[in-house]
Amino acid sequence: MAFMTRRYKRTMIYTDARFAGVPILGNLPQVPLTHSWLKFKQWADQYGPLYSLSLAGNRHVVVSTEKIANDLLRGRGNIYSSRPHLPMSCELLSHNLRPVLLPYNDLWRKGRKLMHSLASESAAPAYEPVQMRESFRLLKDLLADPNNYETWFERFSAGLVLQLAYGKTVETGDEPIVRDILEVVHTLERVISPGAYLVDTFPILMWLPKWLAPFKREADGLHQRELSLFRKNIDDVRAEIANGDQTPSFCRSWLEKEHSFGLNTDEAAYAIGTMFEAGAGTTAAALMSFMLSMVHHPEWQRRLQQELDAVVGNSRLPDFDDMPRLPTVRAIVKETLRWRPVTAGGVPHQLIKDDVYEGVFLPAGTSIHANQWAIHRDAALYPDAENFRPERWLEPCWPTYREPLTQFPNLQNFSAFGFGRRICPGQAIAERSLNIAAARVGWGCTVSKLKGVEVPLYDYTTGLNVQPNKFRFNLEARGTHVLKVLGDKAKDSGGSNGA
Template structure:
């Protein structure tokens, strides 16, 4: 199954989780971080382990998000002195606090990933395991040639990669709408024209919503989640602008700088989705029922290390942004400043908590959101999403 086809098979779960997110967000918008993180975490938990996250506050949900944020912290270049002075790696563990911390973090991480995988194995013995990545791995483990712990890490790192990044992108989307409200109005006009006012947007509408897709892409350009990029190791000697780099050199593609190249992105500091929608901009491509999209966008990395969940993330961002545009009004709260850039530090970044107003566009639309969730909350999107394989 191709990445695109696999991502399509997960759409029922994304629809289900987006209905839950909208329902709760309209009731408690101040908990937006929890609801964005729960959406992303629950989606990956279902796909990876066939396991549901109900509140987002379950111990295993908080533990795995703790792992996510730990990776974001420790993977940040320069987080430890040993990053600058590699010779410190030769110190014995009792003289190297970073080695002691690494051992503690590894034990916490592998115990969590192992427990989640073995829970699926136990369910398989009882005939109760739902279709998920873990079940597929365990059924084909001899073919893959991986140990339990290796498999646990493969699946666990999918969660690490997917849970925090989608949530962070959605937080930046809300921030952009606070500062550039004219784009929310343009998007709402487009969504209303295509969808009408009697139902929520669905995946079938996305090709007719280029403004939604442009806003998703511009959000990732304007505020890239992995701002410093993922390190790549040169497989051969290279020369760049007169500088020689031997094979084995670690190179960080500075995503922040790439997304601010004025030749490719004129006026790069401005949030401007028009750069994806109108001829005359270097980034314009057509037809607009296909472009803009997030395929092969540098925000997801490069080459062999491009994000394997890119298609799932693209579907999530398009659906969530379209549905929020249809259902909600987002704005600054009168008298309260929303910082233009006040982000966390680390490998992945997201806006620090900020205050804004979010409400339903109308009582009728809120009722439609309520009905959609209350009618579907007891259904089984997991079975629907994974029936064609994971």
């Protein structure tokens, strides 16, 4: 392991020979296969917020504070916005079509232009009616069957993004298209996970013929499955338009202005499919962590409910017009993402040109890891970082406080969504989804620990994006008024629309 000094030369200066690693593999044996961000945070505590690793000859730099991440990935985004090439996920699985994995090139810029036009802050309010409807269904089903909360959160996020991306309505969450596309999402998360495939560490294995490389045969099948699905979704929308259907969607918007974006069908299919990937699993995971936080912190659940009672009352559901007067809702959502980030290890950037930062030389080709777990625990910015403290966003004595509280806290450019030119393009939509879901669940439900049942603070799945493993809790309607409002709303909307 290389620990950087304030001086630099054309090569790194190593200051701790004990962590030089082993021949060929370097520091690779020291990096855990799962939840590596926890170990990276330990090393940051010991050696400082900027240090380097040699992983099988490849240089990796781990960034552990928001200031350094912003200085490099945002302030110098013209040279820090590429991606490391991971043969299994980039080339074999995605055939260099998936925008989140593309280098900083023209194809990435074209895909980004499409995604920005569909999901920007100015476009996001148009999708609020869909979010209102899906959050109504979420609350109704959560109250009816709380034990299946994972299903309801996944249906909320998947149903929402399927409606936005392709104009497809999800009723049960068990439809083939939902199962198929969630399988694509989970496959990507598995394939891209650090250490999942040896070829990502030793790219020379790409020279193996297919009959000697089972990972190539596996990737062929996975690629054909996801490409066929993405193509079919676009073909379905084309057919619906030809039949006079007027349902708006991301896909329809692209088809209507196809030539202005400069993307062929497969490139656009992956760009739109990626927006589903980015929104479906991450939103559901964040809401599961929200439930975990409410189980462990009933005092904040009470504050949330008190605010909702004062602003909304008990005769209607919260809506987007209430959000400026619900700073506690927004603070709890933001603190959940800080306390339990979904992409805890971040997605690495790649430096494309030699650079020097505060006396540290960083060579071109270095992979830069903004370790969100450590960044969200920077004591200077987040005092008492290990604990769930939404007041850090609400009270002037905390470094993260901003006003007016009708606007702040919000999730715009929050580090949980990445940094610089690679920041999540759908963050404005995600913010609205999380806020309305948290507000409605808080308005309608009380969650609590089951007597005699321990709920771990950190028992999370493995992979690039993580969520709490299923835990048990008690959930009840806050009163008969909740069931009455839900029943009346269902009647008014024909049984499903809660907008």
